[in-house]
Amino acid sequence: MKIKFFPLTLIIIFIFIFFFFYKGLNNSSIYSPKLNFEKEIPNFSTKEFVSNKEINSFDVFKDDNFYIFNIWASWCIPCKTEHAFLVNLSKQDNINIIGLNYKDNYDNAKSFLDELQNPFDIVLLDNDGTIAIEWGAYGVPETFLIKEKKIIKKIIGPITKDTLIEIKELIK
Numbered sequence: 001m002k003i004k005f006f007p008l009t010l011i012i013i014f015i016f017i018f019f020f021f022y023k024g025l026n027n028s029s030i031y032s033p034k035l036n037f038e039k040e041i042p043n044f045s046t047k048e049f050v051s052n053k054e055i056n057s058f059d060v061f062k063d064d065n066f067y068i069f070n071i072w073a074s075w076c077i078p079c080k081t082e083h084a085f086l087v088n089l090s091k092q093d094n095i096n097i098i099g100l101n102y103k104d105n106y107d108n109a110k111s112f113l114d115e116l117q118n119p120f121d122i123v124l125l126d127n128d129g130t131i132a133i134e135w136g137a138y139g140v141p142e143t144f145l146i147k148e149k150k151i152i153k154k155i156i157g158p159i160t161k162d163t164l165i166e167i168k169e170l171i172k
Contacts, residue, residue, distance in 0.1 A: 038151065038152055039150065040149060040150060041057060041069075041135075041144075041146060041151060042131075042134040042135060044131050044134060045057070046124045048123070048125070049099075049101055049109070049122075049124065050123065055122075055124065060098055060124070061098075061146060061149050064147065064148045065094065065096055065147075066095045066145065066147050066170075067095065067096050067097070067147075068086070068089060068096070068098065068143060068145060069098045069100065069135070069146055070086060070097065070098070070100065070141060070142075070143045070144075071100045071102050071126070071132050071135070071140050071142045071143070072099055072100070072101065072102065072140055072141050073102045073103060073104045073109070073140050074104050074105070074109045075104065075108065076102075076141060078140075078141055078158040080112075080116070082141055082143075082158035082160075083119070084116075085158075085161070085163075085164045086120075086159065087116075087119045089119065089159075089164065089167065089168075090119035090121075092168070092171065094171055096121045097120050097121055098121060098123075098124065099119075099120035099122070099124065100123075100124050100126050100132065101123055101124065102126050102129060102132050102137075103126065103129050104127075109123075138156060141158050141159075142155065142156055142157070143155040143159055143163075145170060145171075153166075153167070
């Protein structure tokens with residue numbers, strides 16, 4: 001009797017464990033941030049990439065145009081893949097593209113822009129990463145669409161063909 005009871009108990013335990021883990025797979029507890037929201041842009045001061053002059057965010061985002069604020073670095077492989085999409089966006093008349101060079105070597109960043117073309121109207125420096133943190137960035141690349149000093153769209157990761165189309169629809 002003991003011999004038959006043990007395999008039956010073992011089978012019931014395995015079935016219970018299977019259903020426990022199966023149920024857990026269907027209930028995702030992965031955090032996904034809200035990507036479409038309206039939030040005021042943070043105020044910050046930093047240096048401009050080319051002139052090395054101190055500049056304030058209120059001097060950069062000063063009118064009601066659309067702005068793309070792109071956080072990038074020369075060492076970032078996805079930044080290279082999205083760069084062609086930024087160049088495409090730079091040809092739009094109704095949008096200004098602001099780049100934030102994140103924790104990068106100046107010479108490497110300059111070579112990156114010389115080699116791939118500079119789509120940015122202004123490039124700002126973030127040598128210690130604090131500005132990106134103030135914007136709520138998780139890493140590079142990240143892109144923010146701004147209208148009237150409010151973030152209206154956040155793109156985590158590189159800009160793709162689909163997000164390029166979405167941005168162009170929003171700025172029409």
